[in-house]
Amino acid sequence: MTETMTLQVARYRPEQESEPTFDSFEVPFRKDWVILDALNYIKDKLDGSLSYRWSCRMGVCGSCGMMVNGEPKLTCATFLSHYLPGPVRVEPLQYFPVVRDLVIEMTDFLVKLKSVKPWIVRQQEKPFSEGEYLQTPDQLDTYKQFSMCINCMLCYAACPVYGLDPHFIGPAAIALAQRYNMDSRDQGSAERLDILSQHEGIWGCTFVGECTKACPKNVDPAGAIQQYKLTSAKEWFKSFLLPWSAK
């Protein structure tokens, strides 16, 4: 078995370079190491200037998403052993602007996420004295899958539509909108409809389906988008056939 493995890591130092280059690093191969362990080894022992994001190293925080051999992966959940005998190519998430090395600029995603109001919207809050908004396990089950999203943006890096049209609102934002639309306590679906039904909303999606394959949490954003297309079309027919009925 190989003792070491080669990592080809994308470097971009804007004060030195006009475009990214690759640096090769030899890291010890260990069966229990994930890509993130190898990156941490590089930063500790080989080159302290390597920049990348990470936090929880257990697939919860969604910070360490990178392209591993061209596929969007959480580097904390992707084992070196999967890529034997190497080399492994590590790049920043594609379709996002690169700030430095493996660090991408995510403001675009955060703005889009906020635009779909991913929180429970109530027309009127009930007073505290009436207690919580109750929900049955079945009601929870209808949206639970979509609520597993950790905002890691792997689905954006997997989506060629987002790459070609940066205005596309994107898989995770739509899946999270759907998570709140399907929540029995929420009353904000009409407010989200206007944003989601735009061309840059659900109709931008051509159902490539790669977002669902890339998702480390089995959220199925592609499914969420298609379901919402159905909802949006139904709403359109309703407003077309019954223009007098309030939305």
Add this chain to the structure above:
Amino acid sequence: MKPPPVYTEYHPKWYRTRVSTYWWSRSWAYLKFILRELTSIFVAYFVVITLLQIRALKQGPQSYAQFQEWLRMPLPVVLNAVSLLFVLFHTITWFNLAPRAMPVRIGGKRIADPWIAAPNYVAWLAISVLVAWLLLRG
């Protein structure tokens, strides 16, 4: 001496990659997607052929016979065969995607995907049998 960094408006030092025109050639999944998008051309081709056939039928027996003769020429036969393959690809992938767009819940439980896809195939088969019966009975 390294070349100076390229400055872009507002965010001088971010690096942005351009998406290649041939992005779909990078993986089999993307290629399959593009092929599926292309099937729409062949669906449209079948629609046009059907319309031309109806027009020939309206113009009388001679014109219809001529049209049928044209259909037997090598080029239309090859084109029809290729179109059939693409249309089949379109249909099968469409039926297989149906469960993703329509999660049907009965009694609080989501029905397994094959149960959504299967009725599509059954309806397809039933209609095909009906059409075949209408055409071949005489």
